[in-house]
Amino acid sequence: MARQKPRAIVVADHGRPQRPAIGGAIAGWGGLVLGDAGRGLRHLIAVEAERRRTFLWLPVAFGSGIVLYFLADAEPSLWPPLAGALLAALAAIIARRHRHALGVAVAIAAVMAGFAAATWRTRTVTTPVLARPMIAKLSGLVLGVDERPAGPRIVVRVASFGGLDASLRPAHVRVSLRPGASVKPGDFIEATARLLPPPTAARPGGYDFARDAFFAELGAVGSLVGKITIRAPPEEPDAWTALTIANDRARNALTQRIANAYGGQEGALAAALVTGKRGLITEEANDAMRAAGIYHIVSISGLHMALAAGSLFWAARALLALWPAIALAWPVKKIAAGVGMAGATGYCLFSGAEVATQRSLVMTLIMMGAILIDRPALSMRNLALSALVCLILRPEALLGPSFQMSFAAVAGMIAFSVKPSGRLVGAGAPSSGALGWLRAGARWAYLLITTTTVATVATAPFSAYHFQTFNPFGLFGNAMALPLIELAVMPLSVLGVFASFFELDRPIWWLIGQATVPVLASARAVAELERSRVIVPAFGVGALSLMVVAILWATLWSTVLRWLALLPAAVGIAMAYDLTPPDIYIDRGASGLAMRAADGRLVILGKPSGFVLEQWLRADGDGRAPADPSLRSGARCDRLGCTGRLQGGQTIALVRDKRAFPEDCARADVIVSPLPAPPNCKAPTVIDRRTLDRSGAITLARSPHDMGLHPVHALPAASRPWIVGGRPQQPHASVGPPRTATPPVTTAPSSSQTTDPLDAVQDAMDEDGGRELNNDAED
Template sequence: MARAVALPLSSGIPLIWSLPDGRAWLSRNMALEVEQRRLFPWIAIFFGIGIVLFFQADGQPALWAPVGAFGLFGAAAIASRRHLTVFSILIALAALLAGFSAGAIRARSVAAPALTRLVIAPVTGFIETVEDREGGKRLLLRLTGMMGVADAGRPERIRVSVRSGEGLSPGQLIAGTARLLPPPQAAWPGGYDFARDASFKGIGAVGSMVGQVRRIDSPQRPGWSLWLAARVDEARNALTERIASAIGGAAGGVGAALVTGKRGLIPEPTNDVLRAAGIYHIVSISGLHMVLAAGTFFWVVRALLALAPGVALLWPVKKMAAVAAMAGATIYCIFSGSDVATERSLVMTLVMFGAILVDRPALSIRNLSIAALIVLAREPEALLGPSFQMSFGAVAAMMALVPLMHRPRLEGARGGFVARGVSWIGTAMLGLVTTTLVASFATAPFAAYHFQSLNPYGLIGNALALPLVSLIVMPSALLGVLAYPFGLDRPIWQFMGMAVSQVLDVSAWVGGFSGSTLVVPALGGAALVLLSLGLILVSVPASALRWMALVPAGAGLAFAATPDRYDVFIDRDGAGAAIRAKGGRLALVGRPSDFVAEQWLRADGDARNADDGSLRQEAKCDAAGCVVAAAGGRWVAFVQDFTAFEEDCRRATVIVTRLKAPPICKASFVLDGDDLKERGATTIRFNPETVELRSVRKGREVRTWAGKEVHRADVSSAPEIPRRARPVPEQDFPEEDLNASDESSTSRPMH
């Protein structure tokens, strides 16, 4: 490759910049990349690009096309393996097609029916998981029957809430009447799509149980997978209750979540405090917990084996400890619920300790790439989630910093016992602060894109809280789990609870700082791609080529600093909207749920809550609808009653309604109920000559201001506008059901 890059140009055109020097610089660095085997990580990168392309495709792509093309490029790569440049290009294309194929195969393997309308019907099913929540429980049911719905259209799983779930446990067969809704799509284009994630989990409906829930005797035993999932969840619930009762209060809920991954007992104010301090990630069983748990197993087993001189001198103690750590990490993953983040962390941990078994460096970008390939091949949809992006981004950035962190440790190894101790503490604190800072910068673009929030004091919160978690909480958790079968665990949980209480105190102190949580406008797709490319270029190359990261990173920051805000947000069924008033801030009209309204506000970089009175001040409303004076002298009307069309169609520039607008409506732009049924949640941006629409189902559209060519305008056959009609009913998705389906997966970053 270096020789190919260094070949002279055939055109021979002279350049002011020294082209030979540039080619020589590029040749030297490419040769170093090959020597350091840094081409392999690009396989994982192109694999991920293929997955992204699959999710951008319309409809259901054919499977034979990507699989066949992958085979052709793979065979061509094998045939040209002696030519490095051609071989590398063909391998990259084969990896891209492999990623596309993985997405297509995964989508077909998890395809399951989902409801398309509101259904109230008797259902029966096995309880797969039970999650305690404030005011009740939330159940994941594997259905065996649903009255009024054919087997072909019956969802495989549903998620329902019950107000009183006493006596319900995993593995039971229950029956009752359920009010079920289709899994809701994103509240705005670019927002979190619960329906997509639910489809990959086999969840075809969400809602609540109405009336009494009955336990019935099962005529047949559940399958082994359901039986195993039920037994694991039952054990998790029992341990969660024991830890929470032993510690008590909010610290009990946090302590239980750290061990079992069950976060339902954590009060919402405590969640807010942890988020504000930038340490909410500690309650999600992921990389930090897996590393601490596996590291504790590794250190304890290796230390015990080292106490026996015969074993230490004759046997590979380090490898034996690595095997024990791998087994312990696997058990911990299964017991903590095997969520996506936990499984991803387990794969990374197993790869790292597997490298020790084959005498390879454990912490390397190559091993991280192998872990990414395994995770994405198993669950391609994980690439689109914040958990994968934030964790792999943080680890990759920290690996790029590892060589710089070794130097102070070596220089501080001289001197006496006190000097070495002080040097060790200083190095540890420097490493903690540096890694936290690097991880914060690496994950900031993903936090801004998915959650529209940044925690500038997260460095302080992590520097104060993580030592407690690493040195006291997690080792105590391991000892508590080992003592649990003997009934000697309560004192250990209480000791752990004191450390957890200190973590909460630190979080409350840091979260109390002014500006501890910054709400920022949603990062655009172009900005996220450019910043991600900058992160890749600074992490993967081993040579000076990493300086190329400044170009996409700078462009990404420029895009992020000038976000394109939408002028109108419209709910998926037209129950409400947020319209940018002439003062520049959004005005709320209609009756969207608080959850949806706050999604709109965060996307706009607005820190107000949905119940803020100022959200309604700039809208002039009556029983028939609302009118908002927007920028540019435009009037936007939100019509809720047929009687409002006559006046609003004459005076308003834009009409938004969930009703069917009459064809004689003279407004410049009309978006009615038929449009919303076709598009789902929609946003509008006003331009001088055009109107730009983005919708969840149809993507980006550009229209002219000529509303008549947009709508079906046949004035000669237009019906009379009714003078009186019933008001539009409230939104079909009750707030409690929407929150129950969305909040567990979208609330905050987990990495």
Template sequence: MEDNREMPDRIPRRGARAVALPRPWAYPIEWRLLDGRGWLSKSIAHEIDQRRLFPWIPVFFGVGIALFFQADGQPALWAPLGAALFCAAAAIALRRKPAAFCAVIAITALFAGFSAAAIRMRNVASPALARIVVTPVTGFIEAIEDRQEGKRLLLHVVEMRDVPDAERPERVRVSVRLGIELSPGQLITGTARLLPPPQPAWPGGYDFARDAYFKGIGAVGSMVGQVRSDAASPAPTWALRLAAYVDGARNALTERIATSIGGAAGGVSAALVTGKRGLIPEQTNEILRGAGIYHIVSISGLHMVLAAGTFFWLVRALLALAPSLALLLPVKKIAAVAAMIGATIYCVFSGSDVATERSLIMTLVMFGAVLADRPALSIRNLSISALVVLAREPEALLGPSFQMSFSAVAAMMALVPLMHLKESDGRGSGIVARVASWVSRPALGLATTTLVASIATAPFAAYHFQSLNPYGLVGNALALPLVSLVVMPSAVLGVLAYPFGLDRPIWQIMGFAVSQVLDVSAWVGSFSGSTVIVPALGSASLVLLTVGLIVMTVPASSLRWLAIVPAGVGLAFAATPHRYDLFIDRDGAGAAIRGRNGRLTLVGRPSDFVAEQWLRADGDARSADDASLRQDARCDKAGCVVAADSGRWIAFVQEVSAFEEDCRRAAVVVSQLQAPPGCKARFVWDGRALKESGATTIRFTPDAIEVRSVRTGTQIRSWSNKAHPLEPSPAREGLRRAQPIPEQDLPEEDVSSGEPD
């Protein structure tokens, strides 16, 4: 039968836009289809039609990586690799059954992620020091980072006296305060005080040892005494020469920019171009964080777009000047190749951080689509980028750089259709209305994307840094226009003029704009509550919020509304943080005890870094030198006692002579010394336990003790008897209120801050 319905001559504008969009944000929920299979089938069909199944491959790949890092010990490689190959073969056999094929592909991606992590773990395996040593060290300088207090070197070790070859680290990171002029690639010799890479200050805290392992760093410390160059140096490998050459070029440009501008603006400007952040004063870092714009010093999307776009525009414009070339050659594709090469060089030059690699891969995919005359779908582009980054560095999944960068970009991509739906062509409007639309549209876009990115990255900021910046929207709205219109274009022009020696005026213009950005940041950061310290987010809450974010951004259908469930449960968990009653340092040098007032009290000699990690994990905004941190502890030279929030007295023993009384009178005894076998305290955590467990947190309940350690995980122990509050004995009534004790000599530790663009 002939169909008499006539097709419309023209698709309405609203319908055309909805068809053109990769996915409409407001895909409606049809409640009448919520009979289970009908709604689900319709949603899945829409996902397939919009080609939204591929983005789930990197999701399951990441799940496999996460499972690897939860495994005990070092899992075998043959098991996940064999399972991945078997599942891949099964997928080929089931390719004509869509549901089974998709399920097997997901399992294949999971095992592939597990295998990638296992392979990476084996490829980077190298010895690490197990004890503190002071020994002569000879090594090549791979990289130098200039800092305000000196230099920090990454040494490729050639010889380390007093350390057997089987235990000798491949690389060490040392600081140098005074010494000869140093340059990358140079072979130096000197005496170094080296320590094992420090483990987290508390279970769930920043794990420097893990990051150092994947970078091949087996020890950290400082050079003591004179550092001299070894004239009779063996020839370095080509890889070392290349790394040294790139780092030397980065240092030279960093120094050129910093000296041309000067001050804090010079350090920030240099970081914007070369990725070297060592010259930024810590106070300036705090100002940028307080304003919520610290992400500008992380070389990522904005930097890569300007760099690649400049190459693309210049090459295309130059070729277009010759009509014969423009007519005979594919000018656009040649310019795309030039942009791809230039962007890759810029990524290598700027240090190849995770956010930079993400931006580079997305840029290469975009220009690759130009070469193939195909559109570059944004979510597919991001998925390819995630796969490449995770396959190359699976450990990046656990770091803030990967999590915050990809979450921000994915959330903004989910918002793009909504932003387009709000646009207006402006036809029929007056000049005033057109100007207002031209001004308001980018302002609205900036405010909206900033808000979405801030919400998307908030869970990861709370988990890794225990801080939120509520005024980030204001800071970005005021600073980013200046960064986009003046700072970054000046950076591109300065790099192009640098080989000709004509770059100094450009750097000075850039420095003036950066100074204005810092002034705006200082003003925003001065607002009350610009930085909010929150208790550390639990792992369960982070996982649920991450699942919610993925479900919200990946699907194209109304399946995205399912994100409400995990996100809601995750927020509920976040609203009831899991606080600990006792933090114990990894070597027992100090502890933090929750007193009767509900706040932490410091005892012993923990370093400022460790103490601040404990405070931030508890959502406490006090600094490590705050006098109130020690006023509730009663101490003498033998140790301290604190009345805990649970009503029990907790003793921190520093001398053997205190064990006799504290074991008899206190409910809990903590010490880096070994407690005597007859200690009658209800709970004892001494040097023997710390050696096995590392940094430890303890939570007291009426019936049990929850012990969580870096090395041994979580244990639940019951009280042997019902503990009761005890007052200090008369012999200890004369204990003085604790005074701050000089911090112990620990290696410098810093937390990498990956920021989204």
């Protein structure tokens, strides 16, 4: 029956009919619209439930519990979230006949389970973290070696370090060696090491290398100095360690073989594409690929796993189809899926089983496993299962750009490239002849453009939040590079690994090197375009959270409900642009600071590391390079320190010698120093060594209400296992471990100056942290 329109409200005036009253018309139509909207919303939700889309929100609830864990003020106990999850699960069983109550109970159970998983993960990886910088004798077993142009970088399982007790000694450390040093996995080494606790964030809200190092079970980072002595290990490693060492040796040998087969950066890129060892690629080539939006190709992650498993799947299915007896009698497709799963697992183990590789393996196994049970391989449910498994295994991955960007990209591509029936958008019956080839080519180009565009839009919020960059020409970079990677490099890689068992692989590696020539050339061409890398100011977690809600809402629903995502997206973008940038950035060790001068741009005082300075400039939306001379204009420095004037007229002093305190405390509005300030310092704002030990890096922003400078700290007030700076420590001057019967060699800065031989190590570790962040994001 047709829906009747609301009746007009008519009043009589002298016997003549009048026009409907405006208020009555609005009320009538409003009631109809709201009633229709309510019924339409209920219908859409029913459609989503019928399509079983509500299951997709289960990993979202699980991830919310993980986020709550990391927001805790102190390390929580394990039993409350476990008890909460069990009670909620029991409530779900009781309320299983009531749909809404069941949904609420399941959501609460998932949140509690995520909280418990993160708590348990922290307990299982907790190992000692070096409490303070040290220089001492290090001995241990080399587990892995990464060759780099600047010198090898190794991971060592520590046997002894400077007489530290086992309860204080890091279990694993990562150290850099000088160029030309020859160390292999499995060597037991002794050398003098300069070690530091893993550095915390360079600014509040910035990348926290210390947290990532904690979950990687790295208790310190640094470098080796002097002679390296290789000895026989005191005991034979266990079977798993021996397998890990042998695997890394094989990876390094294959990396060198591939790189030498062609040479240059093309050979280094070819090696990285096969083994995942990226150390031979120079920063110039890395920056070009990042600007072109194709750096993800050098990480053994989703693309590599999909292509490797897909190549094995296709090859196995094609070979089995050659025999009609097998093709007609056996489940050839399922056998090929099993071959692809086995190959993907072996590739993950060989490539080092990094976190991103493990995540990609889980996704690949679930996708291939769907074929075994006759389900669509590419579906949002499989992606949700992959996310859930990955978060159970590595809850901390949720906070990293690698997890966020990869799942956002895949979710976006599935949501907008796959119909609810499971068929690809644009897919149809193949045509024969030249017209068929043209249609196939057009369809492939359409899918490439749309999927790349969707992936770029889906990952843009995370790229802007973590790196303050956006690559607008990534579509062109991927369009030029991906066809070569998909059609040439990965199929040849499978063939090359097989041929390496017969020492017939060198020509294949040379061909892969040839294929990487246009890849690097196109990346450099795109990188040279104006504004190929746009710097955007850093925004807060609130804006990112709204954008994440928008991405989830747009991808996890399949009906027109997804268009409601425009509201949180618009609010999040508005919040990201409505920023009040800090007036002062202060390094975690007060080696330098950045202040906002009268012209509104940053000026540098002191000598912050290149990575820290780059982080400050990006966070401020400043595209200048760290070496730009304009960054030093307006600063006045001498042997005792530096001074400058802020945009608001206040004076700031960076005190590097205690003799400068009397004058600067009397004249400056803000005192910053890596030394303990005297108690009688009368400056309105004093940030010294004691403050930085508790707070880490600090920013100060002027409040629009009282025009005072208000600090924001990088470290929370409470201590967590990965925060060394949040725990009570001895003053910085007492560098070294507690006194022992045989004290190790240690160094400490003088009481008047901050000339510390560990400063260079800190700078190097900051640079490593920057590369770690970039690599993690592109994995």
